[in-house]
Amino acid sequence: MVSDIRVRFAPSPTGYLHVGGARTALYNWLFARHAGGLMILRIEDTDVDRSKPELTTAILESLEWLGLKWDEGPIYQSERLDRYRAMALNLERAGRAYPCFCTPAELQTKRAKAESERRPWKYDGTCRALTEADRERLRAEGKLAAVRFRVPDSGVTTFEDIVFGHIEVDHRDLEDFVLLRSDGHPTYHLGVVADDLDLRITHVIRGADHISNTPKQILMYQALEAPTPIFAHLPLILGPDKQRLSKRHGATSVGAYREQGVLPEALVNFLALLGWTPRGQKEIVAIEEMIRSFDLAAVSKSNAVFDLEKLAWMNSEYLRSLPVERLLPLVKQELSGAGLAMGFKDGEQTEEKLRQTVFLLQSRARTLKDFPGAFRAFFTDDFAFDPEAVKKYWKDAAVAILLDELAGRMAATEPFDLAGTERTLRTLAEEKGVKAGVLINAARVALTGQGVAPGLFDVMLVLGRNRVVSRLRQAADRLRSSEGHGLSQGN
RNA sequence: GGCGCUAUCGUCUAGGGGUUAGGACGUCAGAUUCUCAAUCUGAAAACCCGGGUUCGAUUCCCGGUAGCGCUACCA
Numbered sequence: 208m209v210s211d212i213r214v215r216f217a218p219s220p221t222g223y224l225h226v227g228g229a230r231t232a233l234y235n236w237l238f239a240r241h242a243g244g245l246m247i248l249r250i251e252d253t254d255v256d257r258s259k260p261e262l263t264t265a266i267l268e269s270l271e272w273l274g275l276k277w278d279e280g281p282i283y284q285s286e287r288l289d290r291y292r293a294m295a296l297n298l299e300r301a302g303r304a305y306p307c308f309c310t311p312a313e314l315q316t317k318r319a320k321a322e323s324e325r326r327p328w329k330y331d332g333t334c335r336a337l338t339e340a341d342r343e344r345l346r347a348e349g350k351l352a353a354v355r356f357r358v359p360d361s362g363v364t365t366f367e368d369i370v371f372g373h374i375e376v377d378h379r380d381l382e383d384f385v386l387l388r389s390d391g392h393p394t395y396h397l398g399v400v401a402d403d404l405d406l407r408i409t410h411v412i413r414g415a416d417h418i419s420n421t422p423k424q425i426l427m428y429q430a431l432e433a434p435t436p437i438f439a440h441l442p443l444i445l446g447p448d449k450q451r452l453s454k455r456h457g458a459t460s461v462g463a464y465r466e467q468g469v470l471p472e473a474l475v476n477f478l479a480l481l482g483w484t485p486r487g488q489k490e491i492v493a494i495e496e497m498i499r500s501f502d503l504a505a506v507s508k509s510n511a512v513f514d515l516e517k518l519a520w521m522n523s524e525y526l527r528s529l530p531v532e533r534l535l536p537l538v539k540q541e542l543s544g545a546g547l548a549m550g551f552k553d554g555e556q557t558e559e560k561l562r563q564t565v566f567l568l569q570s571r572a573r574t575l576k577d578f579p580g581a582f583r584a585f586f587t588d589d590f591a592f593d594p595e596a597v598k599k600y601w602k603d604a605a606v607a608i609l610l611d612e613l614a615g616r617m618a619a620t621e622p623f624d625l626a627g628t629e630r631t632l633r634t635l636a637e638e639k640g641v642k643a644g645v646l647i648n649a650a651r652v653a654l655t656g657q658g659v660a661p662g663l664f665d666v667m668l669v670l671g672r673n674r675v676v677s678r679l680r681q682a683a684d685r686l687r688s689s690e691g692h693g694l695s696q697g698n
Numbered sequence: 699g700g701c702g703c704u705a706u707c708g709u710c711u712a713g714g715g716g717u718u719a720g721g722a723c724g725u726c727a728g729a730u731u732c733u734c735a736a737u738c739u740g741a742a743a744a745c746c747c748g749g750g751u752u753c754g755a756u757u758c759c760c761g762g763u764a765g766c767g768c769u770a771c772c773a
Contacts, residue, residue, distance in 0.1 A: 219773050254772055311771055318770090327700040329769075353771050371703070380701045380769090388771040395773045419702060419768035442704080442766090449765065477710095480722090484711060490722050507711075510766060514709050517723040527736080571735040600733085632732095647732035659734040 212244025214410050215403070216270075216277065219251040220262035223460035224269035226513065227414060227444040227452060230478040234441060235412045236275045237479070237501040247406050248280035253398050258285075269461040273471050274494070282406070284398045291393035294401050294431075295354045295386045303430040304386055306352035307334040308345045329382035330355070351389035356396075356427060358383050364422040369439035370506045371415070376422040384423055396420065400427045408436050412503070415440040415510075439503045442482050443510045452513055464518075468541070468574030470529070473522040481511045491524055523573045531566045538565050538578045545579030547586045564669045567661050584655040585669065588678075596658030600648040607686035609639060609646055610653055614679035623672045628664045653682030 216232040218224065224232075239246040248270070252258040267281065284291075298304035314330070321328035335357065337345075346352070358381045365375045386397040393401070403411060418440050428435040446456035458464060464474055476492060479485075485492050485500045526534070539561075542548060564585050565578070572578065584590035600606075613635055617623075620631045632650070636643040647663050654666055654675060667675045 217773090221773075251773065257772070307771085309771095314771085322699085325699055327769085329700090351771095355771095374702075376702070382769085385771045390771080392771085394771065399773090414767095415703075416767055417773090420773090422702095440703090445766080447709085451766075480710065482710090484721095488712085488721050490710090509704050511711090512709055514723065517710065520723055523735085573735095596733090642732095644732050651733065657733090661734080663732060 210243045211407075212239060212242045212409050213247060213407055214239050214244060214412055215247040215249050215280075215406060215408050216275075217249040217251050217399070217402075217413075218266050219254065219257075220259055220266060221254065221257040222262065223462050224266045225452075225459050226461060226464070226474075226478065227459075229269070229273060229275075229461050229474070230444065230481060231412065231414055231441055232270060232275050233273070233475060233478055234483070234501075234503070234506070236277075237497055238410065238412060238439075238503060239278075240498045241501040244409070245278040246275075247282065247408070248277035249282045249402055249406070250280075250284065251395070251398060252283060252285045253392050253395070255285075255392065265462060269465075272465060273461065273475055279406075282402070284393070284402065287398075287402070288392065290405070291397050291401050292387065292391060295393070295397060298356065298386065298427075298430055299354060301430065302357070304354050304356050305335060305337070305383075306342055307355045307383075307385070308337075308342075308350045308352050309333055329380075330384075332383060335383065353385045353389045354387040355383040356386050356423070356430070358423075358426060364425050366421060366425055366435070366438055368418070368421075369410075369437065369503045370442075371418065371440055371508055374418060374421070376419075381423060381426075396423055396427065400424050400431070403436055404428070404431070404433050410437045410439060412439045412441065415442050439506070442507055444481060445510050445512045447512060447514075449510075449512065456513075457515075468576035469518070469522050470525045470537075470575070473518070473525040476525070477518045477521045481513070482507045491521070491528075519573055526572045526574070527570050529569070531562055531569070534569055535562060535565055537575055541575050541578050542586055547579055547583070560669065560671070567665050567669055571661065581657070584657070585666075588674075590656045592652065592656040593658060596652045596656070599658055600645075600652045601682075601686060603645065603649075605639075605641070606649045607683045609635070609641065610649060610679045610686070611683040612639075613646065613650060614676045614683065617667070617672065617679065618676045620672075623668075625664050625668060628667050632663075649682075650679065654678050 214235045216228075216235045218228050218232075236246050238244070248267075250263050250266075252263070263281070270277070295304060299306070317331065318328050334352075334355070342352075359378050362378050363375055364378065364381075365373065368374055384396060385394050387393055402408075421438055421440075425435055444452045446452045448456075450456075452459055458467065461474065465471070472494070475494065476490075476497075479492065479497055480490065483501075483506050485497060568578065568582050568585065572582070579586070613632065616631050616635055617628065620627050632646055633643050636646045648658070651660055651663050651666070652658060654660075654663075654670060660666055670678070
């Protein structure tokens with residue numbers, strides 16, 4: 208399906224891609240895909256002081272990682288300065304804008320004074336009625352001028368927002384805002400309108416923090432005698448304290464979640480559900496299904512708290528349902544990133560063994576980081592023993608003897624498979640008069656260093672007989688050597 | 699302060715003039731089991747307040763309150 212719908216995502220490179228920005232990008236993308244339209248990427252780098260080129264690269268990477276491919280761009284505002292100046296000049300010639308010689312310092316003073324007197328402040332129009340002669344004189348004095356838009360004295364501007372509905376603002380509440388700074392750089396308002404016009408954007412989908420800006424921009428479209436795009440504002444994403452999500456709430460950038468081992472599909476699914484519910488009761492929704500049912504009119508009007516717990520749950524759902532073939536390369540990346548290369552160095556861990564290991568572990572992984580982290584013992588012999596697990600499962604003095612005996616019998620178990628290893632262990636337990644669970648738990652700690660792991664016999668198969676036997680023996684040694692000096696006390 | 703917007707379980711939300719107000723995450727309890735995860739069963743948990751309209755409002759209208767946003771020569 209092809210349509211002439213054109214939307215854009217326009218981040219400014221003053222920070223990494225924020226999850227709020229990511230959701231805006233996602234909704235734009237879903238809307239375009241749903242309607243058969245195009246998404247244009249634009250970089251709003253007109254703030255020379257705060258914009259950093261390397262951040263643009265990072266933003267692009269994050270978008271790609273999320274799978275939100277844009278159709279045109281990126282277009283850089285910093286390369287279109289002439290266009291903005293020309294537009295400001297046009298507006299000036301048409302009497303819809305005027306040069307303003309007030310300095311930021313002067314304005315700041317007036318603003319502060321008004322505030323201290325608890326008077327509402329908006330630009331007082333000092334330069335509004337300047338004559339051409341006044342302007343010549345000021346320019347001759349070397350004064351720099353910004354260009355301000357002349358807001359009509361009366362009337363109201365209204366628009367129908369796809370998500371928020373009817374919005375109305377009285378012109379008396381709007382000030383003559385700056386279009387072009389005195390250094391010749393455009394402000395946000397000028398850049399957005401000029402670009403959205405030139406790029407023939409049909410739908411402006413952006414954060415609700417821009418609702419108040421919209422009437423100003425509509426006024427500009429009207430002054431330019433240009434058609435106004437359709438607007439759709441998205442509720443904001445909040446932290447747990449209901450304050451706008453920021454660094455102090457922890458990770459806010461897409462890149463940070465990537466580094467924490469979150470899958471892009473999970474983050475996308477989670478973000479999609481923050482403010483929008485696809486038809487049906489399912490929470491795990493495939494991207495194709497989202498595209499099919501996406502509807503801006505169904506987007507919520509209220510802000511949403513970013514719930515890390517739910518993201519974690521969703522990530523584990525995606526991790527679990529990922530085909531091993533697709534999970535395997537991701538795990539390998541994590542392992543080598545953690546210096547664990549591709550599993551055991553002795554070559555015992557073949558590709559197939561690695562696959563089985565990952566398959567065994569994937570149902571209990573919360574993030575990709577669990578593989579080099581909590582599951583470390585499955586990939587290297589250099590792992591630590593959890594003191595809590597040791598305390599809980601190795602407290603019986605007979606454990607050392609049992610583990611030694613178990614090692615011996617495992618060495619002789621034929622076949623070394625699920626049924627064989629289990630039979631061996633249960634037989635030993637019965638002979639020694641201990642509950643199988645005691646032996647199983649003690650062995651689990653010996654093999655993984657943890658009190659928590661997959662089923663013991665699955666673990667044994669994945670580790671392989673040699674490794675099982677040696678780890679059981681080492682554990683027995685460790686226990687004997689520490690007897691009487693504190694290991695059993697957990698320190 | 700001014701202006702704008704919003705308001706259903708702790709969180710994300712469905713719903714809508716008459717419902718036992720539904721689902722999901724989380725929480726708690728139980729089942730299962732070698733631990734954990736998963737799974738299954740069950741439980742606690744919400745319509746911000748006040749007026750109006752109406753036979754009947756959580757739903758529609760108004761007001762209040764609260765929260766958020768904007769109030770820059772940031773975006």
